[in-house]
Amino acid sequence: xxxxxxxxxxxxxxxxxxxxxxxxxxxxxxxxxxxxxxxxxxxxxxxxxxxxxxxxxxxxxxxxxxxxxxxxxxxxxxxxxxxxxxxxxxxxxxxxxxxxxxxxxxxxxxxxxxxxxxxxxxxxxxxxxxxxxxxxxxxxxxxxxxxxxxxxxxxxxxxxxxxxxxxxxxxxxxxxxxxxxxxxxxxxxxxxxxxxxxxxxxxxxxxxxxxxxxxxxxxxxxxxxxxxxxxxxxxxxxxxxxxxxxxxxxxxxxxxxxxxxxxxxxxxxxxxxxxxxxxxxxxxxxxxxxxxxxxxxxxxxxxxxxxxxxxxxxxxxxxxxxxxxxxxxxxxxxxxxxxxxxxxxxxxxxxxxxxxxxxxxxxxxxxxxxx
Numbered sequence: 416x417x418x419x420x421x422x423x424x425x426x427x428x429x430x431x432x433x434x435x436x437x438x439x440x441x442x443x444x445x446x447x448x449x450x451x452x453x454x455x456x457x458x459x460x461x462x463x464x465x466x467x468x469x470x471x472x473x474x475x476x477x478x479x480x481x482x483x484x485x486x487x488x489x490x491x492x493x494x495x496x497x498x499x500x501x502x503x504x505x506x507x508x509x510x511x512x513x514x515x516x517x518x519x520x521x522x523x524x525x526x527x528x529x530x531x532x533x534x535x536x537x538x539x540x541x542x543x544x545x546x547x548x549x550x551x552x553x554x555x556x557x558x559x560x561x562x563x564x565x566x567x568x569x570x571x572x573x574x575x576x577x578x579x580x581x582x583x584x585x586x587x588x589x590x591x592x593x594x595x596x597x598x599x600x601x602x603x604x605x606x607x608x609x610x611x612x613x614x615x616x617x618x619x620x621x622x623x624x625x626x627x628x629x630x631x632x633x634x635x636x637x638x639x640x641x642x643x644x645x646x647x648x649x650x651x652x653x654x655x656x657x658x659x660x661x662x663x664x665x666x667x668x669x670x671x672x673x674x675x676x677x678x679x680x681x682x683x684x685x686x687x688x689x690x691x692x693x694x695x696x697x698x699x700x701x702x703x704x705x706x707x708x709x710x711x712x713x714x715x716x717x718x719x720x721x722x723x724x725x726x727x728x729x730x731x732x733x734x735x736x737x738x739x740x741x742x743x744x745x746x747x748x749x750x751x752x753x754x755x756x757x758x759x760x761x762x763x764x765x766x767x768x769x770x771x772x773x774x775x776x777x778x779x780x781x782x783x784x785x786x
Contacts, residue, residue, distance in 0.1 A: 417443045417444060417477075417478070417568040417569050417600065417601030418440075418441065418442060418443045418476070418477075418478060418601070419439075419440075419441040419464060419475070419476065419477055419569055419601065419603065420439070420440050420441070420474075420475070420476040421437050421438060421439045421440075421460070421463075421464070421473065421474075421475050422438050422473055422474045422475075422476075423436050423437070423438055423472060423473035423474070424436070424437045424438070424460070424463060424470050424472065424473035424474070424475060425437070425470065425471050425472040425473055426456075426459055426460075426463060426468060426469075426470055426471055427471050432625050433456045433459045433625050434456040434459050434460050434463070434622075434625045435456075435624075435625040435626050436472075436473070436626075437456075437460060437473070437622075437625075437627055438627070439620055439627065439630065441601060441603060442601075443601055444599050444600065444601055445601055445602070445617050445618065446592075446595050446602045446604065446615060446616055446617045447602070447603050447604070447616060447617065447618050447619075447620060448604045448605075448606060448611070448612040448615060448616030448618070448619045448620070449461065449603065449604070449605045449606075449620050449622060450606060450607070450609065450612040450616075450619050450620065450621050450622070451607065451621055451622035451623055451648075452607060452623070452648070453607060454624075455622040455623050455624060455625065456622050456624070456625035457605045457606075457607075457622050458573055458574075458605055459625075460605075460622070461494075461571050461573055461603060461605050462573075463475065464477070464492070464569070464571060464603065465487055465490065465492055465494050465571050466482065466485065466486060466487030466490050466492075467487055467494075470483060477490055477491065477492065477568060477569060478491075478568055490569075491567050491568040491569070492567050492568065492569045492570070492571055493514075493561075493562035493563070493565070493567040493569075493570050493571070494562070494570075494571045494572070494573065495558050495559060495562050495570065495571070495572045495573065495575045496558070496573055496575070497573055497574045497575060497577055497578065498578070499546070499554045499555060499557070499558045499578075500558065501546040501554060501557055501558060501561075502546075503545065503546050503547060504545070505545070505546075506542065506543055506544065506545055507533075507538060507541050507542045507543070507544050507545070507546075507549070507557050508529055508533070508542040508543065510546070510557055510561055511529045511532055511533065511538075511542075511557065511560045511561045511564050512525050512529050512564070513561065514561060514564060514565055515528060515529070515564060515565060518565070520565075528564050528565070529542075529564060531564075532560040532561075532563055532564040533560060535560070535563065535594070535597070536556045536557075536559055536560045536563075536590075536594070537556065538553070538556055538557060538560055541553060541557075551578055551579050551580075551583065552579060552583045552586070552587060555575060555576070555578075555579065555587060556587075556590075558575070559575075559591075559594070563594070563598060563600075566598075566600075567600075568601065569600075569601045569602075569603065570600055570601065570602045570603070571603050571605075572591075572602065572603070572604045572605065573605045574605055574606055574607070575591075575604075576588065576606075576608075576611065577606075577608075584611075588611060588614060588615060591604075591615060592614075592615055604616065609648070609649055609650075609651065610651070612633065613633045613637070613649075614633075616633055617632065618630060618631060618632055618633075619631065619632075619633055619636050621636065621644075621645055621648065621649075623644050623648075628641060628642060628644055628645050629641040629642070629645050636649055637649055637650065639774070639776075640654075640698075640765065640774065641773070641774055642767065642771075642772045642773050642774055643656065643696060643698075643767045643772035643773075644772065646698050646765055646767065646774075647698075650700060650701075652701050652727060652739045652741070653739075654698045654699065654700055654701075654765065655698060655699050655700070655701060655704065655736070655738045655739060656696050656697065656698040656736070656767075657672045657673065657696065657697055657732070657736070657738070658672075658694065658695070658696050658769055659671050659672040659673075659676075659677075659694070659695060659696075659697060660693065660694055661687060661692055661693055661694065661695055662676060663688070666684075667684070668683075668684035668687055668688060670695050670697050670766075672697065672712060672732070673712075673732050673733040673734060674712040674713045674714060674732040674733050675710075675711045675712040675713060676711065677697060677711045677712065677759075677764070678711070678761065679761070679764065679766065680761040680762060680764065682777040683764070683766050683775055683776075683777060685777070686775055686776070686777055687766075687775060690768075690775075692768060692769075692775070694769035694770070695766055695767065695768065695769055695775065696766070696767040696768075696769050696772070697764060697765070697766055697767075698764070698765035698766070698767065699759045699763055699764055699765065700741075700763065701727065701739040701740055701741035702741040703759050703760065703763035704738065704739075704740045704741070704757055704758075704759050705740070705757070705758055705759065706728070706740060706749065706755045706756065706757060706758075707756060707757075707758050708756060709756065709758065710755070710756030710757045710758035711756070711757065711758050711759075712732055712738075712756065712757040712758070713732075713754065713755075713756055713757075714730035714731060714732045714738060714754075714755055714756070714757050715730065715731045715752065715753070715754055715755075716728060716729070716730055716731075716749045716750065716751055716752060716753045716754075716755060717729045717730060717731045717737060717751065718751060719748050719749065719750075719751060721744070721748075723744070724744060725741060725742065725743060725744055726741075726742040726743070726744055726746070726748055727739055727740070727741060727742070728740040728742055728748070728749060730755065730757065732757075738757060740757065
């Protein structure tokens, strides 16, 4: 069984929590991505699962075993590092074979497993080469072959694609997803790249300053971010967010922003009244902002960026932050300096408490944060 469970896991360095009370359940055969900015604790969490860092508090299970005091070599995991960590004096075959020799697997069985792993990753013609004779993508595949050769319960991958160029990253991403599908393995994958997370993971666990922010499938994270950090971190270009004051006129509730007032949908308006919230932060994805004559917000076009397949119109709404409008290339672009009006559909709004950053949601009981 490749299930991994972390319960209340904490790691401190010099009294500061790098990972703080992390509770996470990774299902058998799941591809879970640990995502977050540099320094958020994701690699530390992975190293604690691997047994390369001791934990200060909490419990880690791999399968049905508590592994807090189990040595890394006895945890039935394989780790793929950012730097490949290949032995430069060994051939590809010897690098792949090394973990089997360390476990004293019989020579005939070692040869069979190396051949099988090499075929799986398209390395059969490279077995006699040394790492210096390989491209970056080939070295990464050798590191993967060395990991899969003994079929561990869990694969741990620490930003394995970050040293590859953009084109090769796209290709290797697809290869990793296909490999996961064929091996039916449990994978915990660390990255700061949201594109990798969105395209590869069956679920994403987002960390910030050592604290777990949200765990959900990629589309749910994008469509229903649990808090302001997740909303701003996921999405390229990022979600537009603006702070404003709650205003009420009869049964209608809106948020007064710079440049105008935007009405809230009735469900959210009811929650805002119930909690007596005075200030909110309103978010909307760039693809959900449109320019129309009857828009709620007045803005000035600052820059028009053409990306070939789409266009980003960057607008100044009486001061930073700017609002980004994602436009189809078929639409008529505005000119820089034009005064435009911006609008969005009510069901495209994301509303967050100004004080806590938590999502204001009709599906969440008052005072409870989404998970």
